Structure formats: C-alpha cells, structure tokens
Amino acid sequence: MNQKISGIYAITPNKILELDAIEKAMVMHKISILQYRHKITDASIKLNEAKQLQQLCLRHNTLFIINDDINLAQKIDADGVHLGANDASILTARQQLGDDAVIGVSCYNDFKLAKTAQNKGADYVAFGALFLSQTKPDAPQCSLDVITQAKQVLTIPIVGIGGIDFSNQHQAFDSGCDAVAMISALFQPADSLQDNKART
Numbered sequence: 001m002n003q004k005i006s007g008i009y010a011i012t013p014n015k016i017l018e019l020d021a022i023e024k025a026m027v028m029h030k031i032s033i034l035q036y037r038h039k040i041t042d043a044s045i046k047l048n049e050a051k052q053l054q055q056l057c058l059r060h061n062t063l064f065i066i067n068d069d070i071n072l073a074q075k076i077d078a079d080g081v082h083l084g085a086n087d088a089s090i091l092t093a094r095q096q097l098g099d100d101a102v103i104g105v106s107c108y109n110d111f112k113l114a115k116t117a118q119n120k121g122a123d124y125v126a127f128g129a130l131f132l133s134q135t136k137p138d139a140p141q142c143s144l145d146v147i148t149q150a151k152q153v154l155t156i157p158i159v160g161i162g163g164i165d166f167s168n169q170h171q172a173f174d175s176g177c178d179a180v181a182m183i184s185a186l187f188q189p190a191d192s193l194q195d196n197k198a199r200t
Helices: 019-028 043-059 070-076 090-097 111-119 144-153 169-175 190-199
Strands: 007-011 033-036 063-067 080-083 102-108 124-128 158-161 179-182
Touching: 007 019, 007 158, 019 043, 033 043, 043 063, 043 070, 063 070, 063 102, 070 080, 070 090, 080 090, 090 102, 102 111, 111 124, 111 144, 124 144, 124 179, 144 158, 144 169, 169 179
Parallel strands: 007 033, 007 179, 033 063, 063 080, 080 102, 102 124, 124 158, 158 179
Antiparallel strands: none
C-alpha cells in the first residue's frame, strides 16, 4: 500500500461531491491516492459520498483514505484514515481499522512529531503548509528544509501539503516529498485561481 503514496495525492474539496470532476482529475493526472475530506456533520451525506468515492477508487485502482473519521473508514472498509493533531490516536485507529489499514498523520512543521508518528506505526506523514494555501490560509508554514531533514531519517513516505500546484510541485519533490497533496490545483477552475492570484 505504501508504494501507492507517491505522485499526486488528491484531496476532495470541502463541498458537495462532484464525482465527474474528481474522476476526470484522477484519470488525467494518474492519481494513485484520494482522500475524502468534507467538514459536515450530516453523517448520512458523508456515508453516501464516501461510498460513491470508494467505488470510483476501486474502478481506478486508487487508494481511498478518509480524513479524520475512523468510524466512517471502518464502516465502509476504506483503505485507511488521515489523522490531524486533534483527532484520535494512531493506536486507536490501528485497533479499529486493523493492521492492513493505511494511517497517515499531519505533522505540520514538526519533525519530532513525524518521528513519533513513525515510531507509533504511522504509514506516512504529511508536512505543511509548504506554500501559501488557499484552503487553509492561516496554516503554519513548513520550510522545505524540514522535508529534507525528515527524508534523511524517516523510512515511511512523506507527503507535502499546502499551496502546492503544478508550477511549484517540483520544489516539494526535490526537497524529499514522495507525494504532494493538491486540492485547488486539481478541482478549482483555472479562471477562479487566476482571480485569486490577482487579488493577492
């Protein structure tokens, strides 16, 4: 499974599911890992959307990860879960999802947190924001030097996140990232991206 954590790591936009747009991006960019991230409280909507995405991932041989929600990942037998600082522990996720589940952990700009996550059984770690992020503009910044340092010590894959697009992804890969997470670059229309850049 860890071999699939490479290239572009797609994360769904935080809005109602647009399956056609997601499938188009998956095919166009040969995406091998997709994370479902929708910050809503309606469990039935999340369950329905997750099931639809899971079927899409099965069709395209794509790893399917659920953001935050271990119970949802367990309910649909997703490939794994991604945990943030305020989510459940790696141990809890492992106990619920089993040994074969892929567990990713956000480490922000904290190298020590990444080493601890690896020691506790994480399958990959994510660092960011590497660049200014439209999705999380107030996210702590992570220098590319942290990635380079982590790559020399960690044995699990490293995912870069935050403001990564097709024009700067090479910087993340060159610093040591195995995969780069994208949301806006994949799913936000090009004209609105240009509008946003014009305002900054």
